[in-house]
Amino acid sequence: MTEAKPLLATLKGERQEVPPVWLMRQAGRYLPEYRALRAEKGGFLALVNDSEAAADVTLQPIRRFGFDGAILFSDILMVPSALGQALSFGVGEGPALAPPLVGHALTSLQPDLTRLDPVYATVARVVAALPPETTFLGFAGSPWTVATYMVAGHGSRDQSETRRYAYADPPAFGEIIEAITVCTIDYLSRQIEAGVEAVQLFDSWSGSLSPAQFERWVIAPNAKIVAAIHECHPGVPVIGFPKGAGEKLPAYARGTGVDAIGVDETIDPEWAAANLPTDMPVQGNLDPLALIAGGATLDAAIDRVLAAFVDRPHVFNLGHGILQDTPIAHVEALLARVRRG
Numbered sequence: 001m002t003e004a005k006p007l008l009a010t011l012k013g014e015r016q017e018v019p020p021v022w023l024m025r026q027a028g029r030y031l032p033e034y035r036a037l038r039a040e041k042g043g044f045l046a047l048v049n050d051s052e053a054a055a056d057v058t059l060q061p062i063r064r065f066g067f068d069g070a071i072l073f074s075d076i077l078m079v080p081s082a083l084g085q086a087l088s089f090g091v092g093e094g095p096a097l098a099p100p101l102v103g104h105a106l107t108s109l110q111p112d113l114t115r116l117d118p119v120y121a122t123v124a125r126v127v128a129a130l131p132p133e134t135t136f137l138g139f140a141g142s143p144w145t146v147a148t149y150m151v152a153g154h155g156s157r158d159q160s161e162t163r164r165y166a167y168a169d170p171p172a173f174g175e176i177i178e179a180i181t182v183c184t185i186d187y188l189s190r191q192i193e194a195g196v197e198a199v200q201l202f203d204s205w206s207g208s209l210s211p212a213q214f215e216r217w218v219i220a221p222n223a224k225i226v227a228a229i230h231e232c233h234p235g236v237p238v239i240g241f242p243k244g245a246g247e248k249l250p251a252y253a254r255g256t257g258v259d260a261i262g263v264d265e266t267i268d269p270e271w272a273a274a275n276l277p278t279d280m281p282v283q284g285n286l287d288p289l290a291l292i293a294g295g296a297t298l299d300a301a302i303d304r305v306l307a308a309f310v311d312r313p314h315v316f317n318l319g320h321g322i323l324q325d326t327p328i329a330h331v332e333a334l335l336a337r338v339r340r341g
Contacts, residue, residue, distance in 0.1 A: 007068040007135035010313045011198050011237035011260050011281055019306070019314040021338055022069030022137070023331070024241075025321030026061040030328065033060050044089045048074055049118045055125035062134055064328075065335060069135045069315075070126060072191070074119050076141030076202055079183050080150045082116050084109025100153025102161050106175055116187060120194045127195035138196030140188050142203035142242070143180040143221040150176060159208045166217060173217075181221045185228040192233045200239040200262070201225065206252075207244015214248050219255040226257045239283060243320060250275050265319025269308030281313035286334075288318045294330040302337050 007020035028034055034057055041047045048054055057073040077095050081087040085097040099108070123138065130136055149155060151162040151173075166173040188199050206218045226238050241262030242252050253261045253276050263272045263284035272282060290301040305316065316338050322331075 004133055005068075005135050005197070006133070007315060008197055008237070010315050011135075011239065012235075013259075013279060013281060013313055015311075015313045018339055019309070019316045020068035020135075021316045021335060022067045022071060023061075023318050023322050024071070026065075026067060026071060027057045027073045028322065029324035030322055030326045030331075031060055031064070033064075044075075045087065048078070051118045051121035051125055054118070054122040055129065058122065058126050059129055062131065065331060067134070067335075069137050070130055071137045071200075072119070072123060072126070072139060072196065074122070074139070076139075076146060076204075077149055078116055078119060079140060079146055079180060079187060082111060082113050082187070083150075083179060083183055084111045085150060094155045095149065097149055097153050101151045101176060102153070102165055106172075106179060111183075113183075113186075116190070119187075120190055123191055123194035123196055135198060136196045137198050137200055137239075138188060138191035139200040139202060140184045142201045142206070142218065142240075143177045143184065143225075144209070144217045145203050145205045146180050146184075147173070147176050147217075148205050150180070159205050163208065163213070166213065177217060177221050181224055185225055188225070188229055189232050192229070192236055198237040198239065199229065200241055201258070203240070203242040203245075205244070206242040206248075207246065211248060214245070215251075215255070218242060218245075219252055222252075222256040222258070230257070237281075241283070250277070253277055253280060260313075260315065262317065263319065267319070269305050273308045273312065279312055281315065282309050283315040283317045285317070285319040288320055288323050288326070291318065291330050291334060292323060292326050294327065294333065298330060298333065299337060302334060306338065 006016050010016055010020050038047050041053055054073045058070055061067055062070050077087050080097050088096050148159045148162040151165050229238055237259040239260045239262055240256055240258035243264045245252050260281035260283055265285050265287040269285055286301055286305055290298050
């Protein structure tokens with residue numbers, strides 16, 4: 001059926017004359033319909049845990065723009081919540097997890113995997129409403145990135161608390177990584193069983209690690225997840241997105257076994273095309289700020305990405321998530337330029 005689904009076909013290694021398009025965070029605050037629904041539901045977590053509303057949010061950018069992929073509306077911190085931490089989002093603040101594991105043992109948590117049930121219900125609702133040509137993407141946070149929030153209890157600029165913890169007590173930190181890994185395998189597997197057709201692993205903070213730590217805390221656990229998904233769900237592509245990996249990107253691509261790799265906006269696309277495994281599907285990597293700039297700046301940036309990946313399977317995307325002040329007209333212009341061929 002991949003012939004009717006350009007994104008799924010590309011993730012499986014088929015180069016398209018016109019690359020399929022989806023944008024990270026395409027369901028979000030830049031859309032007036034999203035802002036209205038979030039205000040009605042009273043907050044982010046309420047929206048995520050309301051499967052009818054979360055399905056509507058997932059579908060909003062498909063209705064408006066006709067992207068080739070729909071990305072499940074949820075959050076990477078649903079896994080820490082299922083592992084027993086209390087998850088909250090303060091008004092105007094980032095997420096908070098309690099208790100932070102920098103001062104508490106993993107064994108002090110009481111896991112409750114039913115906290116993930118609304119996500120699976122969201123998937124089922126989206127499947128029932130998604131256009132047949134649109135690929136449905138599920139996702140999870142990669143173990144390292146999820147662990148940075150679990151250990152510190154909040155986000156940070158340099159993940160210092162978690163990096164210190166990993167150096168100071170590798171066995172204890174390894175137990176946290178393993179717990180996240182095991183939960184993530186089950187979480188992604190159940191998303192697939194509910195109807196998603198490909199999954200993405202977000203490693204938003206992988207760029208803060210040294211090469212040896214990157215091998216241990218990024219490549220190794222992601223390889224375990226990818227192998228498990230491939231074993232349980234043959235043919236379901238896994239996209240890896242190790243933001244900030246830089247020159248470690250080829251090692252990640254080869255070491256994890258992912259089917260496709262997301263490239264962030266700091267990577268020269270020509271370098272990526274030359275150094276990543278031959279014929280591996282690549283996703284990215286327009287700078288989200290170029291999308292905000294629009295006009296000739298946007299056109300030139302789009303053309304550079306398209307030219308760099310013209311000879312391999314390519315999913316056009318941003319190098320990270322779409323920003324909330326992105327003009328809708330600029331998204332429309334992006335789609336028109338990518339699809340003009």
